[in-house]
Amino acid sequence: MIEIKDVNFGYKKRGLLFDGLNLQLKPGNIYGLLGKNGAGKTTLLKIISGLLHISKGELLLDGAKIIERDPAILQDIYFLPENCYLPDMQMDEYFEIYSVFYNRFNKTKFDEYLVKFEIPFAVKLSSLSFGQKKKFAIAFALAAESRILLLDEPTNGLDIPSKSIFRKLLAESINEEKVFLLSTHQARDVKNLIDSIIILEAGGVIFNQSLADTGDKLSLCFLQKEPNANDILYCEKTLGGYAVFAEKEKYSNDENEIDIEMLFNAVLEQKEKFAAFFSKGVDNEKTL
Amino acid sequence: MKKHFDLQRFILLFVRELILNKLSILIMGAALTLLFLGWDYVWRYIHMSVYIKHYFVYPAAAVFYCLAITSSVFKELDSSQKKIEYLMIPASVLEKYLVKYIYSTFVLIIMSIAAISTASIIVELLKVLSLPGKSMSSIMNHYTYAQLVLVLSYYFPLQAYFFFGAVYFRKLEFIKTLTMIIAMYGIIYMFYSTVLDPFTYIIGTKYSYVLSVNSIEYTKDLASVIRFVTVSVLPLALLVVGYLRLKETEAADGI
Numbered sequence: 001m002i003e004i005k006d007v008n009f010g011y012k013k014r015g016l017l018f019d020g021l022n023l024q025l026k027p028g029n030i031y032g033l034l035g036k037n038g039a040g041k042t043t044l045l046k047i048i049s050g051l052l053h054i055s056k057g058e059l060l061l062d063g064a065k066i067i068e069r070d071p072a073i074l075q076d077i078y079f080l081p082e083n084c085y086l087p088d089m090q091m092d093e094y095f096e097i098y099s100v101f102y103n104r105f106n107k108t109k110f111d112e113y114l115v116k117f118e119i120p121f122a123v124k125l126s127s128l129s130f131g132q133k134k135k136f137a138i139a140f141a142l143a144a145e146s147r148i149l150l151l152d153e154p155t156n157g158l159d160i161p162s163k164s165i166f167r168k169l170l171a172e173s174i175n176e177e178k179v180f181l182l183s184t185h186q187a188r189d190v191k192n193l194i195d196s197i198i199i200l201e202a203g204g205v206i207f208n209q210s211l212a213d214t215g216d217k218l219s220l221c222f223l224q225k226e227p228n229a230n231d232i233l234y235c236e237k238t239l240g241g242y243a244v245f246a247e248k249e250k251y252s253n254d255e256n257e258i259d260i261e262m263l264f265n266a267v268l269e270q271k272e273k274f275a276a277f278f279s280k281g282v283d284n285e286k287t288l
Numbered sequence: 289m290k291k292h293f294d295l296q297r298f299i300l301l302f303v304r305e306l307i308l309n310k311l312s313i314l315i316m317g318a319a320l321t322l323l324f325l326g327w328d329y330v331w332r333y334i335h336m337s338v339y340i341k342h343y344f345v346y347p348a349a350a351v352f353y354c355l356a357i358t359s360s361v362f363k364e365l366d367s368s369q370k371k372i373e374y375l376m377i378p379a380s381v382l383e384k385y386l387v388k389y390i391y392s393t394f395v396l397i398i399m400s401i402a403a404i405s406t407a408s409i410i411v412e413l414l415k416v417l418s419l420p421g422k423s424m425s426s427i428m429n430h431y432t433y434a435q436l437v438l439v440l441s442y443y444f445p446l447q448a449y450f451f452f453g454a455v456y457f458r459k460l461e462f463i464k465t466l467t468m469i470i471a472m473y474g475i476i477y478m479f480y481s482t483v484l485d486p487f488t489y490i491i492g493t494k495y496s497y498v499l500s501v502n503s504i505e506y507t508k509d510l511a512s513v514i515r516f517v518t519v520s521v522l523p524l525a526l527l528v529v530g531y532l533r534l535k536e537t538e539a540a541d542g543i
Contacts, residue, residue: 009542010542011540011541011542012541012542046372046539046540049376049539051372051375051376051538051539052538052539052540052542053536053538053542054542055542069375069380069381070291070380071291071294071297071378071379071380071383072291072378074376074377074378074379075378077376078376079372079376081369081372083369084369084373085367085369085370085372085373087308087373089307089308093307097300097303097304097307098304098377100300101297101300101377101378101379102378
């Protein structure tokens with residue numbers, strides 16, 4: 001659905017950030033976009049929204065150029081920034097003005113989401129707290145029913161129950177036509193929500209795998225003794241032992257739940273090993 | 289979906305513009321009315337002609353006010369959060385540009401005329417109340433249709449410069465646009481006085497009277513060409529460049 005082909009982008013003051021970036025986002029998935037500070041997560045979301053002009057390459061949504069910012073494309077892409085701006089107006093006024101721009105906007109769902117997030121009705125948006133504003137914006141973004149939903153640090157400012165509601169609503173909203181891309185530092189907030197992980201580093205994508213595939217190929221084990229470095233992909237000292245990422249065939253684990261935070265650290269530390277390991281899988285699939 | 293212009297989307301955007309600016313429109317209108325009332329009060333003491341007040345001071349103040357507001361009409365682009373919200377509205381760049389243009393021209397002009405009229409009504413009412421027996425002057429008919437057209441024919445080209453400045457410059461748009469206009473007219477004046485005037489003088493004195501008359505006619509023609517360019521061609525060109533600039537506007541400056 002979304003194709004990013006050989007894209008170059010940089011900021012005037014900081015030079016080139018992405019150099020030949022390639023990425024595909026397929027419908028029916030919730031992607032988690034991870035990366036260190038300054039890796040370009042927010043920039044990537046802005047590029048996909050057509051808010052930043054790429055200097056080279058192609059950026060397509062179902063074959064149409066996103067950068068042209070056609071109204072039809074803007075209806076299909078909803079970008080919710082980390083600090084979203086809500087104008088100083090009544091809540092229902094906001095709904096009346098903005099919802100009409102989205103022809104699939106679902107008022108019933110919007111009301112339902114507001115109730116679930118416990119947002120008070122008929123108040124001025126400026127009177128809401130930061131967290132309430134964020135929840136209002138999330139409710140509106142989900143009700144807009146855009147096919148591409150880009151969320152930048154969506155759980156920042158949300159209280160613990162709201163994070164849980166957010167995960168539930170997002171999981172309910174995804175369908176075979178939609179793509180959700182969540183940029184976050186709070187890996188635990190999106191646990192059990194995202195089905196694919198994209199990790200950005202040094203101007204490119206260094207990891208792009210579904211969690212199901214990752215779980216099929218990788219095993220996360222906790223060992224008491226330090227393993228042989230050649231047998232594993234990554235090892236991290238933990239309380240009372242070692243947490244290890246290894247090939248499943250070598251270290252099987254029945255309760256194989258991938259810890260996203262640990263996976264992120266592992267991929268950043270062992271880029272080459274992980275790249276070689278997952279490309280081996282791809283090569284094998286191609287051979288078959 | 290119509291790609292570049294859809295009337296319904298355009299109306300919705302226009303309504304959004306009015307709702308977002310309703311408070312500032314009212315505040316500015318009230319401020320302008322108060323300013324006119326203040327001037328009227330001062331006017332009584334300096335005994336200046338009412339003609340100057342109605343035909344020069346009020347329109348000049350209204351034009352200044354409209355140009356100042358025009359300069360900040362794209363204020364959404366000054367803040368990164370507002371910029372994202374504005375650029376992501378599912379409407380075409382043409383619709384967004386036209387809405388801002390119509391708002392900064394017609395809405396502001398109507399507002400200014402309303403402010404002038406309100407101030408006049410209040411002044412005349414106060415006059416009647418404070419001086420019993422004195423009848424009200426004509427208050428709504430200060431300007432003839434021809435005068436209004438004349439003012440607008442100067443206003444629209446000038447406003448185009450400020451509208452361009454609003455979309456092109458970030459921060460201090462009014463001052464930057466004013467500097468741009470002064471610089472532009474300065475260059476034209478220098479070109480006119482250093483190249484054309486001496487040319488007329490040399491031709492006129494060294495050669496014949498006929499040549500001199502011809503050269504004066506020539507510079508007169510050139511002056512009208514410059515006038516035509518600065519009042520008609522350049523404002524239109526700036527409106528087009530402004531549109532292209534908005535089309536290229538990003539959430540941040542990329543390379």
